Amino acid sequence: MSLRPWVVVESPDSRGLRRVTVGGETVGSAWSPAALRKILKRLGYPEDMDLDDPASVSWRGGDSRTWPDRAWRRRSTMSLMMAGLLASMVFNAVIGWPDASGALTFAQRLTGVLFVLSGVVLGIAAIAALDYWGRRQFRASGAVTLLGAIIVLATDSLLLLLWFEEREYTRYLLVYLPALCWSVWAMCLLVRQKSWKGVPQPKKFAAGVVATALLTAVSLAYSTMYQPAAAPMHFILKAEFGKAWEDKKLPYVHVPLTLYMKNTGGIPVYIINDIYTVRGRVAVYSRGKGDLMPEWRESVERYGAREGEAELYVDQLEYTTISSGSFYEIGNSLDVGQEYALNRVFQIPRNVGYDTVSIDLQIAYMRKDRGKIDVQEFRSAHRSWNKHDRAYHCEPAVCGEQLIYRGRVRHNNNLINVTRKPRFVTAVWSPGDQFISSISSVPFNFYGLGDYSEERRELERYGAARARADAEISVAEILRSAGL
Known part of the structure; x- marks a missing residue:
């Protein structure tokens, strides 16, 4: 029998996990005595092995009763981290897919693709979080989780800035506002734990993150500001x-x-x-x-x-x-x-x-690179003299006879759609002199009451104008x- 113990249990790490070696080779890690016995049983040791026998087990940094792991706390943190990453993954895919699959311009499609890809990265980060708060079998799991938190912080900050422009309530606000708070918590936790330490080349990793952020920012700026303004209408x-x-x-x-x-x-x-x-x-x-x-x-x-x-x-x-x-x-x-x-x-x-x-x-026309109209809904004509259609009825003595067309219009940059209330395009037509077209978040008002500044702003935003001969x-x- 060798004087050197066969089993060595190392000191607990920052999470309370203790590495187990046999004959100088790492055979696993244990959170508790039960986990240690499972490892030893797999290696052929008896189930009733005396863990306190110094001839069999050598304890470093504590004895058989030193297990600082708080399983409920670690698992709660891991679950919350994964939940935030998975929810953001779905949300980014919801934002990006309409632009990636149906946007008219290349820049807008690129923006959509970047959001879809960011969703993929967030899905990978959720898996990495499972490993990072687990046995850390992959060295880069902490850095990938940190990258996911950075993406959530960046995208939700952008959405909040866009929301502040109009400050309109939408159901999506209940998604990205809590997600923004979650990302701040995740960033503080991961930075405090220096989760990037396992990355072989941290400088290249940071450079890749910065390059991706710059590419996304340039794409967004081009698709939302320069490209729509540069294309002329004739x-x-x-x-x-x-x-x-x-x-x-x-x-x-x-x-x-x-x-x-x-x-x-x-x-x-x-x-x-x-x-x-x-x-x-x-x-x-x-x-x-x-x-x-x-x-x-x-x-x-x-x-x-x-x-x-x-x-x-x-x-x-x-x-x-x-x-x-x-x-x-x-x-x-x-x-x-x-x-x-x-x-x-x-x-x-x-x-x-x-x-x-x-x-x-x-x-009257609207640019297709700015928005997409629900054509099937928009083509349905409503008669103003139809008393059964209460939403569009107006007494002929007041309004005359008019045909009203109304349909949902969506901005081609889906970031706008998730930070604004729904917009509707309305067209009013009658023979001779009635020729009205508007875009607004409120129903068309027959009596000329409404927020004309909003209407003018929306007409400009969607590139709506007129031509005449x-x-x-x-x-x-x-x-x-x-x-x-």
């Missing part, structure tokens, strides 16, 4: 009258009309509202008095003429709507380089009293082209 919008022809059976002249648009900019758009209106103008002609202003002022005040028109020899301008309609299906997109044309025919009597006929074409022709030219 449209070709035309409205033209064609050659008229006489109706041989009825006392009318048919006038063809061509409406055309093309997206010549760099970004696809949603058409959220459009209207074309054909109007006939009646005027009283005079020789003029040498001063344009009195005639224009009287025409505006007494006859409701357009404020933007003034003619010296024309007075008492009055306009009548002849035809009005929708040009493009509401909610449809218009991609880069895509064009669309519509041909229509309207009728005027041969002896019509108009002196000119004008066409006004307007479209018009044309005018004399009735004399129409009749001449018809051979009259």
